[in-house]
Amino acid sequence: MINRRTTEAQLKESEExxxxxxxxxxxxxxxxxxxxxxxxNRAGISLFGAFGEREILGHSTLEFxxxxxxxxxxxxxxxxxxxxxxxxKTEERxxxxxxxxxxxxxxxxxxxYQGRPAMQVIIRDITEQKRVSAAIQLKEKxxxxxxxSLPVILYRVGLSEQLxxxxxxxxxxxxxxxxxxxFTDDPLFxxxxxxxxxxxxxKKKYRTFLTNHSVTIEYRFCCANGLYRWFTDHLIVILxxxxxxxxxxxIWIDISKNKQTEIALQEHERKYRLLAEYSADVIWIMxxxxxxxxxxxxxxxxxxxxxxxxxxxxxxxxxxxESRFVAEAEMESVFSKIGKLNYDFTPKPVELEQPCKxxxxxxxxxxxxxxxxxxxQILGFVGVTRNISERKLAQEALLQAERRSSGLIEHASxxxxxxxxxxxxxxxxxxxxxxxxxxxxxxDLKNPEELTHPDDRPMVIETLNRLIQDPLxxxxxxxxxxxxDGNWRWIESTFSNLLNVAGIxxxxxxxxxxxxxxxxxxxxxxxxxKAEESDRLKSAFxxxxxxxxxxxxxxxxxxxxxxxxxxxxxxxxxxxxxxIQSRSEDLLHLIxxxxxxxxxxxxxVTVLKERVSLNAIIDEMESVFGEKLRRIKKTHLILxxxxxxxxxxxxxxxxxxxxxxxxxxxxxxxxxxxETGSIRFGYHPPDENRITFFVKDTGIGISPEYQEVIFxxxxxxxxxxxxxxxxxxxxxxxxxxxxxxxxxxxxxxSEPGKGSTFLFTLPYEAAPxxxxxxxxxxxxxxxxCSYRWNGxxxxxxxxxxxxxxxxxxxxxxTQAELIPAYSGKEVVKxxxxxxxxxxxxxxxxxxxxxxxDLAGEIKKMHPDLPVIAQTAYAMSSDKHKIKAAGxxxxxxxxxxxxxxxxxxxxxxx
Numbered sequence: 001m002i003n004r005r006t007t008e009a010q011l012k013e014s015e016e017x018x019x020x021x022x023x024x025x026x027x028x029x030x031x032x033x034x035x036x037x038x039x040x041n042r043a044g045i046s047l048f049g050a051f052g053e054r055e056i057l058g059h060s061t062l063e064f065x066x067x068x069x070x071x072x073x074x075x076x077x078x079x080x081x082x083x084x085x086x087x088x089k090t091e092e093r094x095x096x097x098x099x100x101x102x103x104x105x106x107x108x109x110x111x112x113y114q115g116r117p118a119m120q121v122i123i124r125d126i127t128e129q130k131r132v133s134a135a136i137q138l139k140e141k142x143x144x145x146x147x148x149s150l151p152v153i154l155y156r157v158g159l160s161e162q163l164x165x166x167x168x169x170x171x172x173x174x175x176x177x178x179x180x181x182x183f184t185d186d187p188l189f190x191x192x193x194x195x196x197x198x199x200x201x202x203k204k205k206y207r208t209f210l211t212n213h214s215v216t217i218e219y220r221f222c223c224a225n226g227l228y229r230w231f232t233d234h235l236i237v238i239l240x241x242x243x244x245x246x247x248x249x250x251i252w253i254d255i256s257k258n259k260q261t262e263i264a265l266q267e268h269e270r271k272y273r274l275l276a277e278y279s280a281d282v283i284w285i286m287x288x289x290x291x292x293x294x295x296x297x298x299x300x301x302x303x304x305x306x307x308x309x310x311x312x313x314x315x316x317x318x319x320x321x322e323s324r325f326v327a328e329a330e331m332e333s334v335f336s337k338i339g340k341l342n343y344d345f346t347p348k349p350v351e352l353e354q355p356c357k358x359x360x361x362x363x364x365x366x367x368x369x370x371x372x373x374x375x376x377q378i379l380g381f382v383g384v385t386r387n388i389s390e391r392k393l394a395q396e397a398l399l400q401a402e403r404r405s406s407g408l409i410e411h412a413s414x415x416x417x418x419x420x421x422x423x424x425x426x427x428x429x430x431x432x433x434x435x436x437x438x439x440x441x442x443x444d445l446k447n448p449e450e451l452t453h454p455d456d457r458p459m460v461i462e463t464l465n466r467l468i469q470d471p472l473x474x475x476x477x478x479x480x481x482x483x484x485d486g487n488w489r490w491i492e493s494t495f496s497n498l499l500n501v502a503g504i505x506x507x508x509x510x511x512x513x514x515x516x517x518x519x520x521x522x523x524x525x526x527x528x529x530k531a532e533e534s535d536r537l538k539s540a541f542x543x544x545x546x547x548x549x550x551x552x553x554x555x556x557x558x559x560x561x562x563x564x565x566x567x568x569x570x571x572x573x574x575x576x577x578x579x580i581q582s583r584s585e586d587l588l589h590l591i592x593x594x595x596x597x598x599x600x601x602x603x604x605v606t607v608l609k610e611r612v613s614l615n616a617i618i619d620e621m622e623s624v625f626g627e628k629l630r631r632i633k634k635t636h637l638i639l640x641x642x643x644x645x646x647x648x649x650x651x652x653x654x655x656x657x658x659x660x661x662x663x664x665x666x667x668x669x670x671x672x673x674x675e676t677g678s679i680r681f682g683y684h685p686p687d688e689n690r691i692t693f694f695v696k697d698t699g700i701g702i703s704p705e706y707q708e709v710i711f712x713x714x715x716x717x718x719x720x721x722x723x724x725x726x727x728x729x730x731x732x733x734x735x736x737x738x739x740x741x742x743x744x745x746x747x748x749x750s751e752p753g754k755g756s757t758f759l760f761t762l763p764y765e766a767a768p769x770x771x772x773x774x775x776x777x778x779x780x781x782x783x784x785c786s787y788r789w790n791g792x793x794x795x796x797x798x799x800x801x802x803x804x805x806x807x808x809x810x811x812x813x814t815q816a817e818l819i820p821a822y823s824g825k826e827v828v829k830x831x832x833x834x835x836x837x838x839x840x841x842x843x844x845x846x847x848x849x850x851x852x853d854l855a856g857e858i859k860k861m862h863p864d865l866p867v868i869a870q871t872a873y874a875m876s877s878d879k880h881k882i883k884a885a886g887x888x889x890x891x892x893x894x895x896x897x898x899x900x901x902x903x904x905x906x907x908x909x
Contacts, residue, residue, distance in 0.1 A: 026043055028121075029043070029122055030121045032118060033113055033118040033119075036058055036061070037056055037059055037060075039113075040053055044056070047125060048094075048096055062074060068093075069092060069093055076090075077119060080110050085110070086109055086110070087107065088107070090105075101127075103129075104126060105123070106121060107122045108121050109121075109122070152254075153169055153251065153252035154168070155172075155183070156249060158248075162187055163209065164187040165184050167184065175252075178224050194221060209237070214234075215233075216232070216233070217233050218230065218232050218233070229254060229256045230255050231255065233250065234250060234395070251394065281298060281384050281386040282384065283295075283298075285380060286380050286382075287379070288378055291314075293380070299385075303318075305356075309357075320361060322353065323352040326350060327366075330350055330368070334378070347367040349366070351388065352365075362387060364386060365385070365386045367383060367384050414512045415428075415429055415433075416431070417432050417511075419506055420507075423447065423448070423464075425447075426506050428440075432511075435491075435512075435513050436482070436489065449461070452480070452482075456479035459477060463475050463477055476492060477493060477495075489513055490514050490518040491512065492512060493510065496509075496510075556584055608880045611652070612652065612653075613651050614652060614683060615643050615645070615646075618681070618683070619641075621660070621681065625667050636676070637674060639680075641680070643682055644684045645686075652691070654765075655741075655742060658741065658742060659693075659762075662739060662760060666735060669732070670699060673699035674698055674699035675699070677699070680694075682694065689763060689764050690761050693760050693761075697757075701751050707750060711732050711746070742762050742763070743763055744762040744763065745760065745761055746758065746759070787813070787904075787905055789814045789904075792839070793819060793836060793838050794811065794816050794817070794818055794838065794840075795821060796808070796818055796819065796820050797822075799843060801822075806895070807895075810900065824848045824854055831858075831861065835862065839865070839866045839907055840855075842868070842887070843869075845871070852882065852885040858886075866889075867886065868889045868890065868891060869890040869891070870890070871892060
């Protein structure tokens, strides 16, 4: 009895110890009988997210198994119970009450529990392990995809003496023509394609690989087309933290072009070899004091500095601190060999890092040759520096390959995105975020369609659909995508279908920003359209100009020929003369317009602001154009004016010539395009230091679409009907340019058939009361019946014979003594007789002298002698120059007879 009690106590103690152990176990332990859970430890309660074992006990075992796996698990349990054998370790999916899926490593042990057949199940949670493993696999597949797109060949070899190729990137096919399997299936394939002359040497060097843990060699490889290509081959051993080899990584770089150039250069004579070999690189010369005496222009492309800037730098300044030590060691090696027998100064390439002007650095390879004097002393160094950035990039690519190229995508210049079959982003590279100004935290970029320009969306969707239907397509399209700042950026994208590639399963889009080039294309197109429009307008202008010039010229020549007919009556002769004069004025007006627009566009117009009377200008315009209406037989038009200020307040500071020119052009247009009704012009009272002038007519009006273009050169409201109204299309352009010179603006208000109102606004500067004066504006219309200037001497200075004859004819009736001079030399010869003269009529432009200079000299000698300048220039600035030279007055060509006589009369009476 005692023994039995002792045994029961020991058994109970053992059970309690066992129960304590499984309760503390980190693995889940479950016991189930007849499909129901009878026991679960604390780890299981925690894993299944329950608050206690009551929420789990009594539930079906299969309730927690993923629905897709329940049938298989049931069969597995039944087999283990029926055979009494342990269910081998396997991975299972568990579906928890909160719909989470947990992966477990499961082992089942048949047992007896409370006298019944049962299964004890041990579950180890491997969910995180599965997640990490899946992420690693996906990353490796993505990296492999990027690696296969690099323009180099990556490979690995086995860690054995034969170095068999275990993996090689797909680029091998594009570069050599052989498939990757040709290398991996045949260990001797690579060796068999080496050049026979190099094969043994290469094999010998590669046998040192496992000992030295790296090898770099150049060799020729026979490609599938039977031609040899040169490659640089870098192969390294990857060691673990303990220094044990665990893997290898290699990279092939095709250097055929560089090698062919190098071989060709080696055929030249030795004394030219250095310069010829590196002629495209930086060539430099340094003296014995280590000062640069020559640097070739290619340094600017390499480092951003001009040769002159580099020659001002010390040799230390052209190297980074680390490279400076390397260069110093090389130079010390050269100096240490001087004087020794059989020393060899064969140039040896040295890799150096150099700073650039923009703050960056560039890796270079320098080959330096000392220059010796007669006594073997070093006079300096000549060197060639080559940009080896691409080689360094290749080395960096090798390093990235060693680390499975994890950073390639993140640091690419182009953006890369992946779109899943449901149309949403599954991956966005950092450069893609950067191109559009986003960061991963800025916006949840789930739907690319929302960020594509609506006008481009159908094209992008159609491209994606075609790509899905034909996975071999690799289309490239351009479209707009939204930047973070809300602007649309143009991108050029290349699409690839990798839906069937395990680990990718997406449409891959590689793109770059082409906004600047797209804008440039559009700007060129706009410029082309503008140029074509300009050509069309100029062609129309030339045709119109031909008409505008030939029409009055035809009249002038025709009626001039009729004047010689002796049978003409005086009435007919007078009428023909009036016609010739009228058409000559039309032709002069056209020429003035062309000259004015040319001077405005060239910037040769100087604004001369004077105090002018606005009311006097309005009165003058009314008088001039009233006369014109009578002359062209349009007296039925009502011409009226409006003055916004009284006469004693109407003085303001502006360029009176330009103001009258603008009024003249606008009123001329109003008369031309108005057949009935009225024309009203003038100005309104000033408002906030601005004053508005206007010309209003009841003419044909202007359509809205032409109300802007009429102010452009050669443009008219109806360019198809220029012959009806005439004109060159320059008047309003001159007005706009002139008003702009006065810091004003001009606009039109018009409606077809109801007339037009042109308004222009200028800055208003009133004249102070103390400085106000009345300015008379001679019109030249006053005609005396006769002028008698007996005893007066007038010096006529004019180089054109016909112009001189014209002056003599109109002045002869005055009975003044006329003294002609045809050049500046003749005028100078008459300086001694100036005291006897009463007036000088001086042409400003002479073939041998400046009329302005002559006027100044004459006024210095005889300040009281009146000098009237005759000039073909007519701008206010010209008048200012003439007055500044000392001239008392001026008259513009072509000279108006009555105006000239009236002007001279003012100095004689």
